[in-house]
Amino acid sequence: MAVFISIPILGALLVLQSTLITHLNLLHGTADLVLLAIVAWALQKRVQTAWHWCLVGGLMVDIASALPMGVPLLGYTIATALALILRQRVWQVPILAMFIITFVSTIVSQGIAVLALQLIGEPIPMGQSFSLIIVPSTVLNLLFAIPTFALMGDLAKVFYPEELEV
Amino acid sequence: MKTNSRPLQTVVFALIALGLIGLALGGYLTPVSRILLNPVISAQNWVTTRYQAAVRLISAPQDTVRLRQRNAELEAEVSRLQAQIIELEQQLSETKILSALVDFARANPENRYQAAAVVARDPSPFMQYVIINRGSDDGLRRGMPVVTAQGLVGRIAAVTAGAARVQLITDPASTVNVHLEPSGAQAVLFGSITAEITLEMIPQSAEVKPGDLVLTSGLGGGFPANILIGQLAGVRSRDQDLFQRATIQSVVDFTHLEIVLVITNFTPIDYSPLISTPQAP
Numbered sequence: 001m002a003v004f005i006s007i008p009i010l011g012a013l014l015v016l017q018s019t020l021i022t023h024l025n026l027l028h029g030t031a032d033l034v035l036l037a038i039v040a041w042a043l044q045k046r047v048q049t050a051w052h053w054c055l056v057g058g059l060m061v062d063i064a065s066a067l068p069m070g071v072p073l074l075g076y077t078i079a080t081a082l083a084l085i086l087r088q089r090v091w092q093v094p095i096l097a098m099f100i101i102t103f104v105s106t107i108v109s110q111g112i113a114v115l116a117l118q119l120i121g122e123p124i125p126m127g128q129s130f131s132l133i134i135v136p137s138t139v140l141n142l143l144f145a146i147p148t149f150a151l152m153g154d155l156a157k158v159f160y161p162e163e164l165e166v
Numbered sequence: 167m168k169t170n171s172r173p174l175q176t177v178v179f180a181l182i183a184l185g186l187i188g189l190a191l192g193g194y195l196t197p198v199s200r201i202l203l204n205p206v207i208s209a210q211n212w213v214t215t216r217y218q219a220a221v222r223l224i225s226a227p228q229d230t231v232r233l234r235q236r237n238a239e240l241e242a243e244v245s246r247l248q249a250q251i252i253e254l255e256q257q258l259s260e261t262k263i264l265s266a267l268v269d270f271a272r273a274n275p276e277n278r279y280q281a282a283a284v285v286a287r288d289p290s291p292f293m294q295y296v297i298i299n300r301g302s303d304d305g306l307r308r309g310m311p312v313v314t315a316q317g318l319v320g321r322i323a324a325v326t327a328g329a330a331r332v333q334l335i336t337d338p339a340s341t342v343n344v345h346l347e348p349s350g351a352q353a354v355l356f357g358s359i360t361a362e363i364t365l366e367m368i369p370q371s372a373e374v375k376p377g378d379l380v381l382t383s384g385l386g387g388g389f390p391a392n393i394l395i396g397q398l399a400g401v402r403s404r405d406q407d408l409f410q411r412a413t414i415q416s417v418v419d420f421t422h423l424e425i426v427l428v429i430t431n432f433t434p435i436d437y438s439p440l441i442s443t444p445q446a447p
Contacts, residue, residue, distance in 0.1 A: 018286035018297070023421075028360055030291045064286075066293045066323060066331060113292055122339045124292065124359060132360060133291045 002159040003052040006041075009155075010057045013037050014064055029136025031144045034061055035109060038076050039101050040145075040152035042083035043094050046160035054080040071116045075109025082108075095149060102145045106138040263425045266315035271427065277390070278431040280304055284423045285329070294337035294361055296320075296423060301328045309388070309434035312426050317394035317417040318342070318382060319426050321434070330428075335395065336361040336420055343385040344395060346378045353412075355380070355395065361420060365398070368410040374401055380414055387435025 013033040021031050034057045042050035058073030065072060082105055086097045110133065117124045189195050222229075264281070271279050282298035300306055302325045312319040312332050320340065323333040335342055340357040344365065351372030353365045368374055378398045384391030396416040403410040 014289060015286070017289045022287040022289070022291075025291075028291055030289075032289070034289070061289055064288075064297075065290045066288050066295045066333070067290050072290075110292075113290060117292060117338075123356070124338055129292070129359060137291060 002047070002049045003056075005155075005159070006049070006053045006056045010034055010037060010053065010060055014057075014060050018064060024140070026136035026140050028132045029134065029138075029140060031140040032106065032109070032137065033144065033148070035076060035079060035105060036102065036141060036144055036148040037152060039079050039083045039105055040098060040149045041156070042080050043087050043097055043101065043149070044152060044156035044160070045087070045094070046162070047156050048160075050080050050084060067113055068116045068120055071113050072109070075105070075112045078108050078112075079105030094153075095146070098145050098149045099142060102141050103138060106141045107134060110134045110137060260425070263315075267425065267427055270313070270315040277429045279427040280306060280430050281425060281427055282306075282330070283425050288331075292338075292359060294334040294340075294357060294420070295323065296332050296334065298330050298332055298426060298428075299328070300428065301326050301330050303327050305430050306330050306428055307430075307433075311389050311393070311429045311432055311434075313393060313429065314418055314423070314426055316419075317396065318389065319418055319420075319423065321388065322428065332426070334361075334420055336363055336416075342389060342395070343383045344380050345383040346372070346374055346380055346398070349373050349378060352383055352385070353380075355414070363396070363414045363416055365412040365414055366409060368401075368412060370403070370408070370410060372410065374398060374410065374412065376400055387437060389434075390429065390432050 017031070017033045021033060024030065038050075038053050038057045041047055041053050054076045055073070058076040061067075061072035061076075062069055079101065083097070083101045086101055087094070090097045090100075110129075114124055114126060114129045114134075118126075186195070190199070267279075267281060271277070280300055282300035282304075284296045285299045286297040288295040288297075298312075306322055306325050308322055308325055310322045312321060318335060320332045320334040320337070322330045324331040333340055334357070335355065336357040338357050338359050340355075342355040343352070344355050345352050346365075346368070349372050351368055351374055353368040356364050356366060358364065365380065376398050380395040380398065382389040382391055382393040382395065394417055396414045396418075399413045399415040401410060401412045
């Protein structure tokens with residue numbers, strides 16, 4: 001069930017991102033709600049469907065975006081892997097892990113996008129991309145990280161309720 | 167004696183009354199009447215105020231309930247009317263855009279158009295693309311030019327049955343062959359990740375200046391000729407460069423695209439097979 005619910009949730013976030021969030025620019029950067037949701041979901045303690053959410057979100061953005069095929073999925077895969085590694089290390093302070101993963105995964109996923117575009121021959125200057133898109137996007141993602149983490153935490157409690165000790 | 171004095175009294179009273187009426191009609195009694203009536207009016211006012219206050223006190227609870235109901239009704243009415251105003255303003259804005267597009271279509275009767283609404287933008291900040299709500303079911307094909315009443319927007323990059331993805335001319339991968347008016351110089355327009363458009367490869371011999379119009383040239387077969395793109399905002403010309411460069415002020419506001427027109431009777435020409443590539447021995 002937790003896998004299937006990812007489709008409407010990530011779909012709704014993608015719609016929000018492509019309609020409203022793209023207008024909330026900081027310089028030329030925008031927040032990536034799908035990435036935040038995937039990372040926040042992967043950081044929840046009992047969640048076992050992080051890779052499924054990553055796959056669903058990655059494929060959705062792959063279809064919706066004009067980025068080269070597989071680039072968003074690759075970025076989200078790295079973000080999920082980092083989140084799962086960090087969940088085991090700093091599980092006592094999950095919000096700190098959320099900030100760290102948001103920061104790193106935004107830079108990594110956007111960096112992959114720049115490299116992929118450069119590989120296919122598009123004139124994307126790295127310095128300008130970093131200062132005008134990657135850094136502002138990271139700041140926006142960090143701002144959206146707290147509410148996304150809280151919402152995903154509530155959702156995780158619904159699908160993975162804590163076991164009561166008798 | 168008594169019987170004679172009564173008619174006399176009556177006559178005297180009648181004369182006095184007539185006299186007073188006459189004085190009153192002549193306005194001679196106004197100061198007197200003011201002095202006499204003022205206390206009466208003040209007393210009436212005092213009594214009426216107290217009476218109304220007492221009535222209000224007695225009937226206040228009923229009035230309060232009624233007024234609250236009325237207030238709620240009016241507030242609901244205000245909300246409904248405000249929603250209606252917003253809806254009408256949206257319709258008006260849409261009508262203005264459609265009217266401008268119809269004017270544009272009439273001014274360019276050689277083309278056939280399909281109107282489409284912009285429903286989304288690309289989720290990646292690196293890509294300057296928009297999604298429109300018309301697709302192959304409506305006759306749209308890859309490569310078709312997209313315009314607004316102001317000028318060129320871009321071209322269709324991908325199509326599904328009910329939607330299409332439009333690459334804006336501001337996209338970093340977008341190039342458009344243009345010519346400048348009045349000089350007639352040919353150049354190439356490039357997009358960028360900052361959504362600014364620049365002109366490159368303007369011949370050094372061309373006399374161009376800010377304010378010159380930038381139109382599609384039709385070269386390369388990607389776009390029809392003579393679609394307006396914008397005006398030159400600034401020109402950079404250095405002696406050591408082979409070409410001049412220029413920045414452009416676009417006539418289209420790409421941040422507020424709502425409705426666009428797709429030119430459906432234009433088939434882009436793919437001339438890549440005609441370009442000879444070096445063959446391996």
